[in-house]
Amino acid sequence: METPISLRFLSTSTAIPIASTSVLSSSEEEVFDLGSHIIQEKDYLRKSPNGGLRILDLIDQGFLEPDGKLYNQLLNKCTQLGKIKEGKLVHTHFMNSKYKHYMVIQNTVLNMYAKCNCLDDARDVFDKMPVKDMVTWTVMITGYSQNDKPEEALVLFPQMLRVELKPNHFTFSSLLKAAGTRTDEREGEQIHGYCLKYGYDLNVYVGSALVELYCRYDRMKEAHFVFDGLADKNEVSWNSLIAAHARKSEGDKALKLFQKMQRHDFKPTHFTYSSIFSACASTGSLEQGKWIHAHMVKSGLKLVAFIGNTLLDMYAKSGSFDDAIRVFDRLVKPDVVSWNSMLTAYAQHGLGVQTLEHFEKMMKTGIEPNSVTFLCVLTACSHGGLLEKGQHYFALMKNSNIEPDVSHYVTMVDLLGRAGQLDCALNFIKELPIEPTSAIWGALLGACRMHKNMELGAYAAEHVFELDPYNSGPHILLYNIYAAAGKWNEASKVRKFMKEIGVKKEPACSWVDIENYVHMFVANDENHPMQDEISKMWEKISEKIKEIGYVPDTSHVLLHVDEQEREVKLQYHSEKLALAFALLKTPPGSTIRIKKNIRVCGDCHSVFKFASLVVEREIILRDTNRFHHFHRGSCSCGDYW
Secondary structure, three states: OOOOOEEEOOOOOOEEEOOOOOOOOHHHOEEEEOOOOEEEEOOOOOEOOOOOEHHHHHHHOOOOOOOHHHHHHHHHHHHHHOOHHHHHHHHHHHHOOOOOOOHHHHHHHHHHHHHOOOHHHHHHHHHHOOOOOHHHHHHHHHHHHHOOOHHHHHHHHHHHHHOOOOOOHHHHHHHHHHHOOOOOHHHHHHHHHHHHHOOOOOOHHHHHHHHHHHHHOOOHHHHHHHHHHOOOOOHHHHHHHHHHHHHOOOHHHHHHHHHHHHHOOOOOOHHHHHHHHHHHHHHOOHHHHHHHHHHHHHHOOOOOHHHHHHHHHHHHHOOOHHHHHHHHHHOOOOOHHHHHHHHHHHHHOOOHHHHHHHHHHHHHHOOOOOHHHHHHHHHHHHHHOOHHHHHHHHHHHHHOOOOOOHHHHHHHHHHHHHOOOHHHHHHHHHOOOOOOOHHHHHHHHHHHHHHOOHHHHHHHHHHHHHHOOOOHHHHHHHHHHHHHOOOHHHHHHHHHHHHHHOOOOOOOEEEEEEOOEEEEEEOOOOOOOOHHHHHHHHHHHHHHHHHOOOOOOHHHOOOOOOHHHHHHHHOOOHHHHHHHHHHHHOOOOOOEEEEEOOOOOHHHHHHHHHHHHHOOOOEEEEOOOOEEEEEOOEEOOOOOO
């Protein structure tokens, strides 16, 4: 009967038993062929009692006569398993052997240190090597590139060329990855030139790295040029291009590439789906997102954490909150990103109390909250008017040794300001441990607009203009403060100043997705092909809601015109036109989803409440601040937004 766990030598009957405790599973068992000897052992990296490795002790004791292949196999296995301590023992033993000058094994040592993120050790090996070949240089360049040291990687390249070594496709792929993280685009362009010089520009790996490079530079024309020139493409090149368009919120282009990728028989990966879901989340394209989700389910890919998080985010940002909850509940092991995504969803939909309940549930699971977690909680408190709760959680964050950043300070000013505590908000800003940014002063300015505090609003605006003079938003807020107070002379001065410095107001617009097409509207839009039908539908809705109590609030028309003209201007805000169009083009009873690029005005908010009652539909409006769910005459925000 064979001894189940032992070292056996075909040239001798000696068998040395080894304890069965192993760092490797049975599936990782490997055979070492040493010529006249064969080692078959699944725990050859096991530590020996004297602190070394058992297999190295056997060599020292004369039971084994090693050759270069044994060292190579041991080093590669240490690299594969990330066992750097064991790898260093093998390295030391190798350097004391007669094979220490073998460059192939030295490269294997170098690769182990680079792959295990021990770059100082790798560089020490690299610098001490008397002879270096192309593999040596490439391993060192790749090590730096893959471990977020792009400058060090790029510096090595000209040194490699000076010793007349030719780079290969691995060298160029790593250099392009390093160049893509740098701000100087000329570095990437120079590497591209060398790819052309050495004939690697059409190599599938180098070509994919070039596509990724130009995508990172946001130079999509060049990215597509390289991509289209590749005779052979792989998943990396497809995914790079899709992800780049997704980052720019160009959902249509990303989806077209996704479909084209499939026609060329490339199967989407988790990374592909994650990019598409991110694009749909940015644009709020629910129907397209649902179609991609169904496609992923059909493909058989599992709902792993990182793709589940982007899917959850997509449903939340598209206004389908129930679907977001279902995705979260299906996650096998939610991580902190999963919990944060769900907290963000609760906060964006104005569910302040539920956000805090979800946070407490997260704490009970043992997952440590981070700065993003607390930002979600503070945002929920701000949107829900939960002043005391917000102050409590801000103190809890600092007690948890999580240092607040600008975003947390902005949210706290917003929390105090929305609650009408304008003086407290100002004192909070004055006591900050950092210099207040334009965003912090802007939060106070927004609160002054809400509570019609002209004097403090002008004070906050002065600080914003000093720090960010070309941002149109603060100028418009100050104009609105003056206009609401009837200070038309001061308001006109703001408009004049904007014109003088070239600041233009972003036009308010709303859009709605109908059957995978995006329909956009601006105020008083007269260019839509269905203008007459839209006007008639809106007039019909307007009459019905007036019958049940709607009264136009002309204070939201900040123009120096008479009352009658104010009411006319008020009736054709972009979201009202989008609502009328959606009522024309969607089936009765279906949910209507509208997006707007600025905060919804008070009159439109009132209109949507009445309309949801009249048309017996749920209307979900997403503006720059949050989601509003209008249902049966009320809004999820409780009129606090």
